[in-house]
Amino acid sequence: MNQIKSALTIAGTDPTGGAGIHADLKTFQEREVFGMSVITSAVAQNTMGVQAVEHMPIAFIEEQLKSVFDDIVPDAIKTGMVSSVDMMQLIATYIKDRPSVPYILDPVMVATSGDALMEEASREVLKDELLPLAKVVTPNVPEAEILINSKIETIDDMKRAARLIVDGKGATSAVVKGGHLGEDVTDVFYDGHEMVLLSGERYETNHTHGTGCTFAAAITAELAKGTELKQAVELAKEFVSAALQYPLGIGKGNGPTNHWGYRLKGLPNQKGSDM
Ligand SMILES: Nc1ncnc2c1ncn2[C@@H]1O[C@H](COP(=O)(O)OP(=O)(O)O)[C@@H](O)[C@H]1O
Ligand SMILES: Cc1ncc(COP(=O)(O)OP(=O)(O)O)c(N)n1
Numbered sequence: 001m002n003q004i005k006s007a008l009t010i011a012g013t014d015p016t017g018g019a020g021i022h023a024d025l026k027t028f029q030e031r032e033v034f035g036m037s038v039i040t041s042a043v044a045q046n047t048m049g050v051q052a053v054e055h056m057p058i059a060f061i062e063e064q065l066k067s068v069f070d071d072i073v074p075d076a077i078k079t080g081m082v083s084s085v086d087m088m089q090l091i092a093t094y095i096k097d098r099p100s101v102p103y104i105l106d107p108v109m110v111a112t113s114g115d116a117l118m119e120e121a122s123r124e125v126l127k128d129e130l131l132p133l134a135k136v137v138t139p140n141v142p143e144a145e146i147l148i149n150s151k152i153e154t155i156d157d158m159k160r161a162a163r164l165i166v167d168g169k170g171a172t173s174a175v176v177k178g179g180h181l182g183e184d185v186t187d188v189f190y191d192g193h194e195m196v197l198l199s200g201e202r203y204e205t206n207h208t209h210g211t212g213c214t215f216a217a218a219i220t221a222e223l224a225k226g227t228e229l230k231q232a233v234e235l236a237k238e239f240v241s242a243a244l245q246y247p248l249g250i251g252k253g254n255g256p257t258n259h260w261g262y263r264l265k266g267l268p269n270q271k272g273s274d275m
Pocket of ligand 2: 011012013014019020021043045080081108110111112113117208209210211212213214
């Protein structure tokens, strides 16, 4: 029997289930990977915004990491909301200790509602300590602008950002996501050799809560299964597109995406069959 693959998300919570840890675990499950989680911050939020945040004490985040790594070493690790410098430095030690485990960095900074999810003081540590460890980093346009300290308005700007993040800052690859760039939802993938444009249809929906988490979690699940990097990113794009194409219609604000949307579309699951 093949050993089931596992993935770990290190991130914040969303009690309404659309973003953060919850979106990640739902995505891991849909991609047939065993999902595990370490909580950095408990966030009282919903589809309308963030109401309150409680950060976990550093010692307790470390206890959670130890609980996981003493027992089940994940086949891929994703980070999402990591607010403080101390959290980043702690997590970096665990990632450095396991260089063969792919690390997916979703540099979550601000929720769509405009609420800050990362302290500004952490930006430089994210760039200097987490970015170079990442197999893939998945900034949206506002996050990429912060990573490269420059405005992004066109696909060419996105390509320049991807180059700076990989060639300049040391990530193995980057996907600069285009959901915030006008009509186009083209994402730009760059791995130091190849620049690939991932285009897709833009769906007219306000059910976009947790889109970035879902996309990065799908990449994480694929890398845990050993899928080749470019194909993992392409499959994740198809997965998130389907999650937006078949909205669930719940929530008073920006509703959650549909994590089983790809099943409605008949995209391949782990076994390559149509569901
Ligand atoms: N309305 C939409 N229709 C189709 N795809 C979208 C839409 N909005 C975002 N996407 C896709 O969802 C993923 C997340 O993108 P983005 O919204 O830029 O990130 P974030 O959720 O982190 O802000 C990307 O693959 C992007 O192309
Ligand atoms: C706990 C937590 N983590 C991340 C986010 C941001 O989610 P994202 O997928 O980038 O998109 P929006 O939810 O902001 O549309 C979050 N809200 N909460």
